[in-house]
Amino acid sequence: MEEFLLLRVSDVHQLSSHSLLSLSSVSQHASGLQVEVFEGAESVQLPCRVEPSESDGSTAVWDQDDLRIPTVHVRQPDGDYLRDQNQRYRGRTAMTEDALQTGDLSLTLRKPAFTDSSTFTCTVRRLGEELHQEAVQLQVKEAPAPVWLWVLVVPVVLVVLVVVAVVLYYRWKKKLTAVLPSETVEVREGLKSVLLPVKTQRRLHNVRVEWSRSDRANVRIQVFENGQTRSDQQQGVYLGRTKMKADLQQTGDLSLTLRAPQLDDSGVYACVVSRGAAKLLQKAVTLRVKESLMEELEVADRAAFVLLPFKTTADLPADSKVVWSRADKHGSVHEHQSGQNQSARQNQEYLNRTEMNPDALRTGDLSLTLNCPRLADGGVFICTVYSDEDEKILKRKVLMLNVKVHQVEKVSLEVGCRSAVLPFQAPPQLLAEASAVDWRLSDRGNRLLCRYSKDQDSPAQGRVHEGHMMDEDLLTTGNCSLTISNVSLTDGVYIGSVWDQRGNILRQTVVVLRLRGFQLEIVKVTDGDPSVTLPFKIPAPLDEDVRVEWTRPDCRQTEIVSFRNGEIHSAQQVLRYHGRTEMDKDLLASGDLSLVLKRPRPKDNGLYKCCVYSGDQILQTKMVTLSVGEPPDGRFTDRLLRGWKRKTSRDPPAENVQLLDVLNPSMNQD
CATH class of the missing domain: 2.60.40.10 (Immunoglobulins)
Structure with missing residues (x-):
């Protein structure tokens, strides 16, 4: 609710000549009172009213906290006390004589100036106790221009605005209907996608956007109409390979994303925007798809x-x-x-x-x-x-x-399921070389669940263990999947392997059974990085009797590092991880069970599992897949050399050395 107090000079000519207008407004806000006044006014009143029972016999203090000496005016029961008043307000403040008796503690400030704009606080105290406090925000504005000046300026401003609006309209219309400059995009085959860019600054409504191959007759690629993509009008090899943004009418981004660009996709693409029969915008984009190096x-x-x-x-x-x-x-x-x-x-x-x-x-x-x-x-x-x-x-x-050596599958079970099928398909020609197929549960020390062996007297013997079953015709069908029963909430990682007669793994699959409390994460790192962290954090603190183990479920030697009895152990550690692993020594307090692996290399690729045990019971489980890749910005020839060094210590064949010379002749220069 607002009240307006208006004080003005009656003669407009006096207002014009003296540039004085005493106009103040008082408005009530949630944060306090706000008072506005024009500079040059004779005075302004900062309101503050309390119950007479609070003000009688009390002291009223007006302060401005922005000043080094904040006191503006003080009224005591025996009169004004102005010895501590800020010099800026000396002789400019006044309160009514009976202010403390009536409760009207309003402050009159004479000759308000720009520098007075601030927040003033009215505080009522009695015997050191604060009874009431109220804030008033004062804003001193520049005096308004004379009336005759507004009469002259307003028509001029209106004319200028009309002219500017007309110019902007014709520029916008010309830009919208013009053909945008053509553009060329070059990519190499093998990328996941390529973007053909078309953008306009104008928002488009009720338009039709059509992408087509202008170098081929009647090949429509993508159509956007009536606020949605018309997939029924897509043709040929572009079915399911293109995408446009759903909010293109608001953003003006009409770009087309083409998935898996191929050599045959090279050509000229046209984007046409129309409304009814009127063509609003057109742009040509030339796509060049080069052979992948x-x-x-x-x-x-x-x-x-x-x-x-x-x-x-x-x-x-x-x-x-x-x-x-x-x-x-x-x-x-x-x-x-x-x-x-x-x-x-x-x-x-x-x-x-x-x-x-x-x-x-x-x-x-x-x-x-x-x-x-x-x-x-x-x-x-x-x-x-x-x-x-x-x-x-x-x-x-x-x-x-x-x-x-292995592939990773994920199987999810709903609550209440007591059985599951773990998929594993092997080529029949590989099974012809195999001597055995088995499944193990890595969470229980690679415990054998089910095994088939050619050396057994009965071909079907060994395919059923503890209610777990394998296909009786697996040698013919190649279906080495395992059907497990009595699934428990702690089961997690299963490994299926095909073995030859010498005990070598011909093929292997790792199946992660997603159940309650199980986590799965993929971590990617570049070959040559100093270290990589396999993350696992759980709520702390942990009980002192818990055991934490990081293992490689896809290796014969599984344990990498363990934490038990308050110490980190690596006695059973896989040999190639010696001196390369670290864990938080204070993990019981921090809950950070992450494993730091130093100098990661491609041989470290695979599955890493962390289990938290209390006795024989698994409390928490997490699986991390580590992928160590080539540096993305490495030179092509450097990547070739790394590939040769990893596979053999011999010199490459002469014809490949010549190829390397062609690709990078500077390598042989001193």
């Missing part, structure tokens, strides 16, 4: 096959020769010429394991299919296309293949 692949050991992709320009010379080779092995992985495979120089490890499209040179699809990849197949593969006449290199691509 290097690509990384991951595959599980003894999978059915892996495809090493290489798609290049079609209609290569019919007499060209395609050679797939390994950077660390002599001989070729695969050779193709004149529509036929050439095996004269093929490395014996790859005999009958590689395939290429017979029509590869015409289609430009030079991809290589490698059947039943093994751990030894991990490394650098190079595909080179030579001209038959002068052995000139026409095309080249490099791929880094990572073959992992």
Whole structure:
């Protein structure tokens, strides 16, 4: 609620000549009173009213806390006490003579100036006890201009605003209907996605946005209309590969995201914005997709096959020769010429394991299919296309293949489920070499759950243990999955393995059974980093009798480090982790069970598990998957050298040394 107190000079000419207008307003706010007054006013009143029972016989003090000497005015029962008054207010303040008797403690301030703008506090005290306190905020404004000046200025301002509005409107209309400058985007094949940018500063409503290939007739890529994407109007190879922002009408961002760009996606893309029959905006974006210089692949050991992709320009010379080779092995992985495979120089490890499209040179699809990849197949593969006449290199691509000993599966169970199927599929050709298949529970010291062995008298014997079952025809179907029963809330990590007669693991899978209290996290780090932290924090403090163990459930030697009886132990530690691990010595108080691994390297890739025990009971469990990758900004040749050093200590073949010289001739310069 507001009250306005208006004091003004009646003669407008006097107002104009003296530039004085005494106008003050008082408004009530939640934080106190606010008083506004124009500079040049004769005076302003700061209101403060209390009950006479509080003010009678008391002392009223007006303060301004912003000043070094805050006292503005003091009224005692026997009169004003101004000895401690700030010099700024000397002779400018007054209160009514009967203020303490009536309770009206308002303060009159003469000649208010800009510097008086502040918060004033009215405090009532009696015998040292504070009975009442009230804040008043004073704001002194500049005196208003004379009336005749407003009469002159307002029409001029209105005319200027109209002119500016007209100019801005025509500029906006011209910009909106203009064709935006074209743009070129270049990427390499193998990226997850590419962005074709189109942005406008104007918000668009009730518009139709259409992306199409202007270099190909009637190829519609993406349509946005009536506030939603029209997937039914998408065509051809772009089905499910494009995306636009849902809020494009508000943001003006009409960019198109194209997933998995390929060589065939190179071309001119047109974005057209229209409303009804009127075209509002148009932009052309040229996309150039180049061949990938290097690509990384991951595959599980003894999978059915892996495809090493290489798609290049079609209609290569019919007499060209395609050679797939390994950077660390002599001989070729695969050779193709004149529509036929050439095996004269093929490395014996790859005999009958590689395939290429017979029509590869015409289609430009030079991809290589490698059947039943093994751990030894991990490394650098190079595909080179030579001209038959002068052995000139026409095309080249490099791929880094990572073959992992195990794959990780996740199985989630709802509350109340007492059984689950742990998936494990192995190729029949791998099982032909196998002597046994087993499942173990890593949470219980790799306790054997179920085992099948070819050496047993009865082929079906050993496939059922403690109610856990495996497929009776697993050698034929390749289905090595395990059906477990009597699931408990502490079960977590299961490992299925295929063994050969020498006790080597041919293939392995790790299945994480997601149950209450189980955590799973992936940590990525770069090869060469000084350390990596595998995080695990739980509420503290912990009981002194708890035992904490970090293990590698996918290794034969599982224990990495443990904490028991208040000390950290590593007596049973896996050898390669000696001197490379750290834990918080005060973990019982901090609850920080994280493991610090120094000098992480690719051999450390895998699963790490931390369990908190109280006796034989598991209280907390967490699994961390560690991935140690190549430095993303490392030079291409450096990555090749690291791949060679990890796989062999021998010198690379002569043809690969020549390739390295071509890629980075500066390496051989002194």
